[in-house]
Amino acid sequence: MNQTIKLQLNHKSIRKFKTDAIPQEIIDTLVSVAQHTATSNYAQSYSIISVTDPIKKKRLAEIGCQPYIEDAAHIFIMIADQARNAAIVKEELEDTIIFSSFDKFFIAATDAILAAQNIIIAAESLGIGGVLLGSILNQIDQLNELFEIPKFAVPVLGIALGYPDQSPQAKPRLPKHLIHFENIYPKWENISLELSEYDKIVTDYYSARSTNKRIDTFAKMITNWSLNTYQGRIKMLEYIQSKDLIKY
Amino acid sequence: MNQTIKLQLNHKSIRKFKTDAIPQEIIDTLVSVAQHTATSNYAQSYSIISVTDPIKKKRLAEIGCQPYIEDAAHIFIMIADQARNAAIVKEELEDTIIFSSFDKFFIAATDAILAAQNIIIAAESLGIGGVLLGSILNQIDQLNELFEIPKFAVPVLGIALGYPDQSPQAKPRLPKHLIHFENIYPKWENISLELSEYDKIVTDYYSARSTNKRIDTFAKMITNWSLNTYQGRIKMLEYIQSKDLIKY
Numbered sequence: 240m241n242q243t244i245k246l247q248l249n250h251k252s253i254r255k256f257k258t259d260a261i262p263q264e265i266i267d268t269l270v271s272v273a274q275h276t277a278t279s280n281y282a283q284s285y286s287i288i289s290v291t292d293p294i295k296k297k298r299l300a301e302i303g304c305q306p307y308i309e310d311a312a313h314i315f316i317m318i319a320d321q322a323r324n325a326a327i328v329k330e331e332l333e334d335t336i337i338f339s340s341f342d343k344f345f346i347a348a349t350d351a352i353l354a355a356q357n358i359i360i361a362a363e364s365l366g367i368g369g370v371l372l373g374s375i376l377n378q379i380d381q382l383n384e385l386f387e388i389p390k391f392a393v394p395v396l397g398i399a400l401g402y403p404d405q406s407p408q409a410k411p412r413l414p415k416h417l418i419h420f421e422n423i424y425p426k427w428e429n430i431s432l433e434l435s436e437y438d439k440i441v442t443d444y445y446s447a448r449s450t451n452k453r454i455d456t457f458a459k460m461i462t463n464w465s466l467n468t469y470q471g472r473i474k475m476l477e478y479i480q481s482k483d484l485i486k487y
Numbered sequence: 488m489n490q491t492i493k494l495q496l497n498h499k500s501i502r503k504f505k506t507d508a509i510p511q512e513i514i515d516t517l518v519s520v521a522q523h524t525a526t527s528n529y530a531q532s533y534s535i536i537s538v539t540d541p542i543k544k545k546r547l548a549e550i551g552c553q554p555y556i557e558d559a560a561h562i563f564i565m566i567a568d569q570a571r572n573a574a575i576v577k578e579e580l581e582d583t584i585i586f587s588s589f590d591k592f593f594i595a596a597t598d599a600i601l602a603a604q605n606i607i608i609a610a611e612s613l614g615i616g617g618v619l620l621g622s623i624l625n626q627i628d629q630l631n632e633l634f635e636i637p638k639f640a641v642p643v644l645g646i647a648l649g650y651p652d653q654s655p656q657a658k659p660r661l662p663k664h665l666i667h668f669e670n671i672y673p674k675w676e677n678i679s680l681e682l683s684e685y686d687k688i689v690t691d692y693y694s695a696r697s698t699n700k701r702i703d704t705f706a707k708m709i710t711n712w713s714l715n716t717y718q719g720r721i722k723m724l725e726y727i728q729s730k731d732l733i734k735y
Contacts, residue, residue: 326675
């Protein structure tokens with residue numbers, strides 16, 4: 240146990256922020272941390288857009304259907320980016336079809352997502368709170384237009400940061416034996432039986448909350464989540480293919 | 488600046504390990520850290536396999552074409568996992584086609600990759616070194632067979648950990664203005680000009696290395712990397728589709 244691990248075990252998403260700004264020096268440090276994240280084949284196939292324009296922050300909140308996005312002190316958009324690499328290669332080769340494989344897209348997405356987690360940890364170590372924004376993908380065409388994302392590049396995750404103005408409770412996680420296995424993936428037989436203990440914990444968690452009380456089990460929560468996919472998300476594959484990615 | 492950020496800025500991939508084992512207590516802590524990573528919609532759509540069987544470690548080294556994998560004290564395989572969720576939902580609904588969207592796969596991959604970065608940071612905070620293994624995807628069919636990965640689940644990244652027996656130099660990263668932008672994605676015009684300063688740094692870095700000396704620029708390195716995709720990786724999309732994922 241040490242400070243870093245204590246921080247990691249205490250992670251909670253923060254969605255309510257004080258009005259204090261994050262000093263530019265800290266933003267620069269967070270970007271440096273992102274840059275020192277592991278990157279596949281040294282290719283650094285990711286980019287980061289800082290959203291500081293209030294109009295674009297407002298549009299992001301609309302795209303994500305999350306009003307709190309507008310109140311974040313700082314927003315990063317993490318981009319799976321083969322566009323810069325393709326621009327570099329273009330000066331050496333004519334053909335950029337090599338960037339159209341699923342593999343190359345996935346390498347870029349992995350780079351961007353690893354860097355996102357590193358940014359969150361660094362921010363939290365400085366007393367900043369934040370939340371990862373999958374919701375920016377809800378209306379991917381509008382997101383694309385807002386930041387003029389080119390061919391071969393795809394936004395994969397947003398990060399909203401600010402000084403916390405709430406102290407949410409930690410959500411109880413699945414029992415370890417349901418997510419961590421040794422040497423082989425298990426068969427899921429009688430999973431509802433396996434889940435029964437956890438479902439009690441989840442039900443207790445939700446009924447004890449001061450806001451957004453509900454009686455729920457993990458199974459019901461997952462079922463509802465599965466069914467209620469935001470319709471804009473269905474366009475993701477088509478969008479990525481329109482970027483000349485995942486062609487094969 | 489603090490201990491956590493210092494650690495993050497000092498990250499280097501470690502590929503040579505002492506023979507010391509990692510205590511089980513630490514492995515448990517690393518899994519706890521993974522569990523406390525942010526997860527999309529609370530769905531916890533990832534799983535982790537610990538590879539402790541020496542025969543499987545040897546096979547992994549062959550699959551990844553990286554002999555050092557076998558010498559790692561511990562290996563985690565991170566799995567983008569909608570299989571457990573699908574098993575849960577199956578007891579409530581008949582149809583699991585909802586898990587076949589690109590969006591659901593990508594949520595699972597994001598969960599697994601964020602958790603991987605959290606594991607690496609926690610391990611490094613304890614004096615353990617490691618490297619993320621994209622190479623386990625080089626022969627995805629064999630990887631799948633080795634761990635009996637079911638429908639709706641896809642391994643996305645390995646993590647090799649151990650006590651460091653090397654002190655590699657930090658690889659110089661791209662200049663900040665080439666990866667971090669404000670409010671808009673830039674046009675890549677004259678990128679070779681933009682890169683010229685960095686290319687000198689990269690060339691110096693490679694020529695100063697005690698092992699694996701080579702004279703190289705970033706542009707040449709990216710071009711070679713783009714061209715030399717490991718052939719097994721081309722099967723990734725087909726493989727994922729065979730898992731009933733990314734159907735739409």
